[in-house]
Amino acid sequence: MLALMSIPPATKQTRGPAIQVQGLQKSYKQLHVLRGVDFEVARGSIFALLGSNGAGKTTIVKILSTLLKADTGAAQVNGFDVAAQAADVRESISLTGQFTAVDEILTGRENLVLVAKLRHLKDPQAIADDLLRRFSLTEAGNRRAATYSGGMRRRLDIAMSLIGNPPVIFLDEPTAGLDPQARIEVWQAVKNLAQSGTTVLLTTQYLDEAEQLADQIAILHQGRIIVTGTLAELKALLPPAEVEYVEKQPTLEDVFFAVVGHNQK
Amino acid sequence: MATHFFTDTTVLTGRTMRHITRSLDTILTTAITPIIMMLMFVYVFGGAIDTGSVPYVNYMLPGILLITIASGIAYTAFRLFMDMQGGIFERFHSMPIARSSVLWAHVLTSLAANLISLVLVFGVALLMGFRSGASFLAWLAVAGILFLVTLALTWIAVIPGLTAKSVDGASAFSYPLLFLPFLSSAFVPTQTMPGPVRAFAENQPVTSIVNTIRALFLQQPVGADIWTALAWCLGILAVAYIFASIAYRRRIS
Numbered sequence: 292m293l294a295l296m297s298i299p300p301a302t303k304q305t306r307g308p309a310i311q312v313q314g315l316q317k318s319y320k321q322l323h324v325l326r327g328v329d330f331e332v333a334r335g336s337i338f339a340l341l342g343s344n345g346a347g348k349t350t351i352v353k354i355l356s357t358l359l360k361a362d363t364g365a366a367q368v369n370g371f372d373v374a375a376q377a378a379d380v381r382e383s384i385s386l387t388g389q390f391t392a393v394d395e396i397l398t399g400r401e402n403l404v405l406v407a408k409l410r411h412l413k414d415p416q417a418i419a420d421d422l423l424r425r426f427s428l429t430e431a432g433n434r435r436a437a438t439y440s441g442g443m444r445r446r447l448d449i450a451m452s453l454i455g456n457p458p459v460i461f462l463d464e465p466t467a468g469l470d471p472q473a474r475i476e477v478w479q480a481v482k483n484l485a486q487s488g489t490t491v492l493l494t495t496q497y498l499d500e501a502e503q504l505a506d507q508i509a510i511l512h513q514g515r516i517i518v519t520g521t522l523a524e525l526k527a528l529l530p531p532a533e534v535e536y537v538e539k540q541p542t543l544e545d546v547f548f549a550v551v552g553h554n555q556k
Numbered sequence: 557m558a559t560h561f562f563t564d565t566t567v568l569t570g571r572t573m574r575h576i577t578r579s580l581d582t583i584l585t586t587a588i589t590p591i592i593m594m595l596m597f598v599y600v601f602g603g604a605i606d607t608g609s610v611p612y613v614n615y616m617l618p619g620i621l622l623i624t625i626a627s628g629i630a631y632t633a634f635r636l637f638m639d640m641q642g643g644i645f646e647r648f649h650s651m652p653i654a655r656s657s658v659l660w661a662h663v664l665t666s667l668a669a670n671l672i673s674l675v676l677v678f679g680v681a682l683l684m685g686f687r688s689g690a691s692f693l694a695w696l697a698v699a700g701i702l703f704l705v706t707l708a709l710t711w712i713a714v715i716p717g718l719t720a721k722s723v724d725g726a727s728a729f730s731y732p733l734l735f736l737p738f739l740s741s742a743f744v745p746t747q748t749m750p751g752p753v754r755a756f757a758e759n760q761p762v763t764s765i766v767n768t769i770r771a772l773f774l775q776q777p778v779g780a781d782i783w784t785a786l787a788w789c790l791g792i793l794a795v796a797y798i799f800a801s802i803a804y805r806r807r808i809s
Contacts, residue, residue, distance in 0.1 A: 356650040358808070378652065386650040392643030396575050408567045409653050411560065
């Protein structure tokens with residue numbers, strides 16, 4: 292009996308939703324960016340925060356990753372309060388911000404080794420090798436990140452976020468400014484992440500990105516979440532579809548990939 | 557988190573040191589301006605400046621060393637600014653590391669980078685005929701003062717590094733620092749200056765620092781100058797540190 296009761300407290304909490312947000316508000320001087328945001332993200336799911344520029348997506352991500360403090364409201368990540376248990380939250384997350392956070396003077400490998408060392412992991416070189424392979428960067432591994440294309444840089448950025456296998460990953464506009472090819476590469480990386488059980492919260496202004504990736508979609512508008520649900524649930528909000536017969540025209544994307552010859556969906 | 561402070565600072569300092577070793581041009585730029593000034597002053601203006609029995613290169617080296625530091629810390633602000641601009645500062649801050657080590661890594665790197673450029677400038681001065689019979693202790697004192705000056709100016713550099721809105725803004729603060737030695741005893745004896753200029757020159761920090769280092773090199777008594785110099789260095793260090801901490805806290809909240 293006693294033995295049962297003296298189970299050591301889990302450092303990595305695994306019960307309950309991965310992210311819980313209640314009544315979050317934040318203003319920058321006069322600008323009321325968040326006006327009471329509530330949502331929950333289930334463990335192991337991909338959750339997309341969809342909103343136009345300035346809707347407050349980045350502000351939410353910054354609060355959840357302990358970079359900003361909310362004015363009112365509460366948020367828990369991996370069961371830890373972002374204000375009171377910031378250090379535990381940081382143990383549980385990785386942030387891939389809006390601007391690619393790679394060190395351009397270092398090589399891809401050195402970037403990965405740097406993060407592995409900062410996470411106090413054993414054998415940083417082996418971790419770097421493994422991630423370079425998983426993100427098809429092995430050949431570029433010993434080149435400076437400054438020489439990488441946008442897609443490669445973003446892949447390296449995401450690879451850096453996976454080090455230490457944090458249970459929750461934030462991706463703030465992961466495909467902004469990428470060409471179609473690079474976007475698909477990033478999407479594939481995100482899908483692989485979710486398959487391995489990581490909870491992903493991503494923000495995007497691209498509707499097709501949310502449609503492609505997310506289990507749950509929340510639409511953030513003027514500082515509030517106005518709807519949340521699966522893609523099917525959101526579609527059900529509209530009147531039932533009428534059947535129309537339309538000649539299927541190829542999209543420009545279809546043409547692009549047909550011409551370039553890289554249609555790898 | 558404090559348990560990781562030293563390992564995290566070491567790892568992050570290793571990172572910023574690579575920025576220096578991979579762009580040696582920044583070190584060379586830092587060293588070249590003072591070296592050219594030294595050549596100009598010694599071989600062009602120096603002949604017209606009366607410094608008594610002291611060879612001019614011996615006379616002006618302390619001032620040149622201060623100019624070297626002032627141009628070196630512009631890069632400290634620049635490197636910090638670039639980290640703030642990109643996402644890497646936020647990435648580090650969202651990681652389970654000792655947060656303050658991000659800033660300390662920049663400070664330590666600044667000290668190391670300035671040491672390298674000071675050695676370069678010193679080497680050129682030796683080639684130009686600088687000699688000193690100073691004792692080991694006097695050399696140690698010179699090194700100590702230069703260390704304090706670098707540390708104080710580095711913390712000044714942290715402020716624009718954290719708060720600047722543009723790259724130019726991040727390094728522009730160093731220009732006044734570069735000119736301060738000209739309004740001091742660094743290149744000409746203050747006795748030759750008109751009243752108000754002389755009053756300013758004799759009461760600003762550079763003069764006491766330069767006089768102290770010069771006296772140490774010349775094996776002369778340092779007098780009260782060394783205490784004035786130390787007081788200036790420690791005072792500037794304390795004030796800069798406080799303002800840098802405020803700027804840092806504003807930046808992360």
